[in-house]
Structure formats: C-alpha cells, structure tokens
Amino acid sequence: MTRAAGRGRVRIGVSGWRYARWRGDFYPRGLPQRRELEHISMAFPTVELNGSFYSLQRPDSYRRWADSVPEDFVFAVKGSRYVSHMLRLRNVEQALANFFASGVLALGPRLGPILWQLPARQRFDADVLASFLDGLPQTTAEALALAERHDERLKDRAWLEIDADRPLRYALEPRSDTFAADSSLRLLQDHGTALVIADTAGKWPRFDALTADHVYIRLHGAQMLYHSAYTEPELREWAALIRGWADGTGAADGKPRDVYVYFDNDARGHAPHDARALIDLVAEASS
Template sequence: MKNQVLIGCSSFNNRFWKGVFYPDNLSQSKWFEFYYQHFNTYEFNGSFYKFPTVRIFQNWYNKTPENFIFSVKAPKEITHLKKFSDCEDRIKEFYNVCETGLKEKLGCILFQFPPSYHFTAEKLQNIINNLDLSFKNVVEFRHESWWNEEVWKAFRNHNITFCSVSHPQLPSTIFTDFPLIFIRLHGTPKMFYSSYSPEELLYIKDAIISKSAFLYFNNTASEAGILNALELKHMLE
C-alpha cells in the first residue's frame, strides 16, 4: 500500500441506510455485496465481541473482491478484560487467525483500550512487548494521558501507528508521522450519531492527501456514517 487512501465504515448491516445508500428493493442478504461495490475496505468489529475463527475470516475473504482490505479489531477479552496481561498466547492466536483467514486482504490490526486504561511507562512497554511487529498494528486509546511524546516516540521506533480519533472527549489530532494514518471517526458532539460537515471532511482530506491512510466512519447509529464516507470518497476522487 503506497500513498493509497482507503475509506470505509465500521458496520454495514444498518437499517438506517436503506433508501439512503441501499436501494429500497435490495434484500438485506445483499447489503454487504452492495457495500463492497462502493468501498474497498471494511473495519471488522465483530471480533471485538467474540473471538474470531479462521473459518469466519475465510468466508469474508471468499465473498469480497480481489483488492478488498479488512482491518480487524482485537477482542475485548485481550484489550478490556485482560488489558494485555497474561494473554500472550491469546494475542498470538488472534494474529494467526487473522493472517490465516484473511491472507493478503488483511490490513491493520486495531487494539482499542478502554477509558479506564491510563498511561504509565510500564503499560506502554507491555503493549510494545506483546505486539507482533510484523503486522500493521494500530493502537487506539480512550484516555487523554496517552497523548504524550513518550508514547509517540516509542510507537514510531517500533513501527506502531497511534490511532487518530474523532471522539467527543479526546483530542482530534490527525497523526501523519506514523507508519500510516489510521483515523476512526466516532461522531462528535454526539458519539455514533453526529454527522461531519463538509468543512470538517475537507480538513481531513487535506491532512491525508498523497499519504497512506485508512479511514473508518463509526458514526453509524444513523445514516451519518455512510453519507460522510461517500462524501469524503467523492472529495478524493
């Protein structure tokens, strides 16, 4: 992936999109097929709630076009329950399942930590120690204490991407000096619902132009996410 911007959403099975994105007469079973005709990437979030299997990912691999790319979110068992403590084997198993099932369609591996997970130097080192650095690793924090130079320097040194987030309670910095740009747009001021204005999308476009970037709209509790994704895609064409 060289200077390519991939735009997608964090869900697709969305009744709010019927008549807005999905044609009214399109069967729900055909929604993902319609989605991948318009977008070249998808952020797979189901793995956050249930540990995935190779067979599940093989099914997704087989149903998508040749150049389609998945980013996959790590299970909450790893990031929220165990918080990277005593789960080295589980992390390795997760990497293996992703790689075996999705093969060359595997994009980034996203590790999202909860708001209760505050910065310490020990936690930072533990994250680095547990990641397989041969993958495109992206780490998303939900506590502002992680927005500091010690974290950024350590991530850059280990080829780890610090996730840029649009979130009501977090800094909206778009980080462009990591291995790649990875932006998750959750909706602000109302998380999961709010739409982004053309001016906000234009700002994002200008920040990522001529760079390698993944952008996922997670403001999908309404029609906002798909409309924003289509608008930004159009801006970049």
C-alpha cells in the same frame, strides 16, 4: 483509490456493515443481508471489521468475508476487547494466540491494519505498553507461529495457514490524554504502530501525532458521538489533512503515508454517505 507517484494510498470506508438503519437507504430495498458486504465492497475499498472486538469470530466467517470482496479490498480488524479491556494489555500472550488462531489470517492479502481500542480508564504505562507492543507479531508468519500456541477453546476451530509471509500493521486508539506523553509516542514510533486520530465530538482526546508509515483515522461524529452527520466544510478539512498525510506535505518528516479512514457515525445511517462524500473530496483535492 489508486496510489499516485510519491503518494501513499488512501482507503476510506465504514466501521461495520450490518446496520438495520442502512437497509432501504444505503442498501437498496430488498438487498439480501448476505450480500451487504458485497455491496459495501463495490462502494468502498475497505471496511473496519468490528465483530472481532466483541468475540472471537470463526475461520469460515473470515473466509466467507474474504470471498465476498474484490482482490484489492482491505479489512481492518478490531482486536479483541478481552485483550484491551479485560486484560488491559497485561499478560496477553495466550489471548493473542487465540485471536490470531480464530481466523484472522484466513483473510490473506485482504488483511489490513489491526486496531486496538483502549478504554478511557486505561492510562499510559510505559512498561505495559512496551511489553504489549513487543509481543505483537510483525508478520503473518510470526502471527502463525503465535496462533499455533492457541489453547483448548480453539481446538477444533483454529485457522493455522497463511498463503504468504506479509508484514502486519497496527493502530492504537487510546482514550486517555496520558498517551500524548513523549515516551508514549516514542514507543509507538519504535514499533511502527499508528496512534489513531479519532474525532469523538470532544468526548475523548484527539491525537494528531504521526507515529508510523500509515495513518489510521476514526470518525465517530464531530458534533454528536455516533449520531451526527459531517458537514461539507468539516469533510473538506479532513480531505485536506488526508491529502497532506498521503503526499507528505502534511507530515513533519515530509514522508508520504498510507491513510485508512473509517466512519463510525452509523446510528442514524450517516456513515456510508459521509464516506462516499469524503472519497469524492479527497479525489478532488488530489487532482
């Protein structure tokens, strides 16, 4: 989607792209799996890369993904669960160095927001969150300097190059309502980190506070987590919210924001169809 005057850019896509259920449905029958990302990039301006959550990916994978999409395509990258779920945001400098050395920076201008999803058991702790946010590099040059401190596990597979120094964006998806505390919101605002607005069929709390110059939305399903499709009225509600955040009319401060939206209701193949429908509705609402 293009950016209108006085309006943030809206990018709507899906979380991941390797789903057997999509083959012969969203993906044309007979499409080689190696071309699925290319197909995604023709339909959407962004995708959430979630394999990076489960394990460190390799630089050649990031380079291949970047080469498979148009120049203005953006990857949101899900941060390592080793950082978020195992270390629980504590003592993470080495893990962050390894994460940034693993090839994330090979995406170059196609690198979008980096998402940190927390486990439901993780409660807000001001000292822990402040220390974590303080340690996140704010530019690709800072990320490169951190990546250069990777450990021996990445000795022969580190990517230590950038094509330009660019600002980095972050989003945090907590699943404990303790993160609604004013002190939590202030920390996120001070660090320019978006508090994820997540629709989770009521399983986890939904946060609506705008804490950065961008908005990050994850749509996991309104009725059944990961499984249910979105109805047209539900999508129209999201389209109206997205339009308000993008043009500033839906923000208390009146400031337009870039908006990133990812559908994660992929279990029954609904995500790409819902994403396409929402793109059309946002365009309709903005015309």
